[in-house]
Amino acid sequence: MKKHIILSAILLLAAALLYCSGDRQQVGQVTLEWWQFWTDPAIKPTIEKIAADYEAANPNVKINLTDLTWADGHEKIVIAFSSGTAPDIIELGSDWVAEFSSAGQLADITEDVIKDTANFLGWSAGIWKDRIYARPWILGTRILFINRDLLRKAGLGENYVPINWDQLKEVCYKIDSLGKDIYGFGSNAAEKHRLYKKFLPFFWAADGRIVSLDGKYSVFASDKAYRALKFYKELSDSCSMVDTQRRLEDAFLEGKIGVIISGDWLLKRIKNENIQLDFVTTLIPGPKYPGKSFAGGEYLAVSAGSANKTEAARFMEFITNKDNQLLFCKANYSTNPSSKAATTDTFFTSDVNLQTFVKQMNMSEMVPATPQWVYVEDIIERMLEDVLFNDAPVAESLYEANHKIKELIFKE
Structure with missing residues (x-):
């Protein structure tokens, strides 16, 4: 009995030493690489605030932001996937998701987001062969x-x-x-x-x-x-x-x-x-009211090769929650958050023109999800x-x- 007690004490001491050693950094600390396109000075501070707020709530997580441009962002993403250097989280245009999900370059996040599907708009662009590979973020219509x-x-x-x-x-x-x-x-x-x-x-x-x-x-x-x-x-x-x-x-x-x-x-x-x-x-009217409009938007996806898929999925959920989408829309005067709850805020309900966009989004379609x-x-x-x-x-x-x-x- 005494030997068992001594052995248990040794094991507990070893575990404590491992926790306090440099190995804790390797096991507990997570660095997420996030590539995104919002570089305008009016909105970039909001992106940085969202990342900083997540870091503050999760001290073991560090978010590294990398800015892309629409001029060559797609090319950089293709090269990153081809070379095995893709980030953990990547912002994609709605008509890009199928290109990368069909090639096996995005992680299947179905189980992570299935609970949210009724509360967000725009899922169709993120689906490939009945599985979800991207989470809708900021949408847009005409x-x-x-x-x-x-x-x-x-x-x-x-x-x-x-x-x-x-x-x-x-x-x-x-x-x-x-x-x-x-x-x-x-x-x-x-x-x-x-x-x-x-x-x-x-x-x-x-x-x-x-x-x-x-x-x-x-x-x-x-x-x-x-x-x-x-x-x-x-x-x-x-x-x-x-x-x-x-x-x-x-x-x-x-x-x-x-x-x-x-x-x-x-x-x-x-x-x-x-x-x-x-x-x-x-x-936009139809032959008989109502008509339809074109919809697109920005999506967040996890790279299939990411070593931090669970944390990446959690961070994407944080980015797209009601409060952060409202923060983004107010800073950028964006009209179509993917969060249905966000559209009930007075920022939208008190502005007749924003309401037009909210209503139109519910009567809009996205292009087929094809590579x-x-x-x-x-x-x-x-x-x-x-x-x-x-x-x-x-x-x-x-x-x-x-x-x-x-x-x-x-x-x-």
Whole structure:
């Protein structure tokens, strides 16, 4: 009995010495590498605060931040995964997640986040083959901005908002008829990564789909797609200023365009530049109210090769909790947190324009989660350019694009 007591004491002493030695650093201390894109001076301090708050609550954790840029961030991520130097946590655009999850480069976080799925929006982009690989963070959608002064001049009343395609056409036509240098609608030019985002709301509102619900077929060419593209082309040809997104927004703010589709960055610009403009925001209409819009956003994922997956998942949960999403949205004037609870805060409920974005997000769709999306996007944009700017026939162009998508995604 005495020998057992002595042996137990020795073991306890050894454990205590190990805890107090340098090995404690190796066992207990965790350093998380986080690559992220929010580098603007207005929001970067908020990112740093979130990291610092987590460190304060978890003294054994150190967060190392690395900034990426949209100009070359994707390339750096690809290189990091290829070379085995990827960080623990990585911010990804919504249409990048499938690229990396399908390649086995992201950790499966399904069990870590399954409890949260009912409380957050935007999960579809983070799913690959029925497993979750990325947690939605800050989302974004597009809505209609309408110039109230031009509504009044067109005889429609300052509070008139279109709720279907026919009414949208009426608003745009009447404003366009006001005279020289006044346009009814702002239609995007052949601007990469933007043009398709303006067409897809009409496409989805008409119940069009790019791929079938089971993901087995390309169904881009349909009577629904034909109707949507004919309508969008009619707006573009008959009553629109056609230009880049930035120039369309400039013209809208100068009172030259009645209706444009834009995102929360335009609200931020109006606020930050103190632009005096009487405008109203509303949902993008469909053939029959309500319509749909395009949604995308920023996601957080854990690298499959991370040695700290559990802690990384905990930190991502912290980043995306209600309080931290509110902190982020208030600092950046962002309109669409993924946290449903965050949208109930007075920051959102007291601002009618933010409410428009919140409502629109609930009636928005994301592009299909496919590793080849960047190529699908290019097919759709080239088709749109041919139809809108080169008068290519609508039906034939849709059919050809559908064939290309089919060969790309579903080739044997």
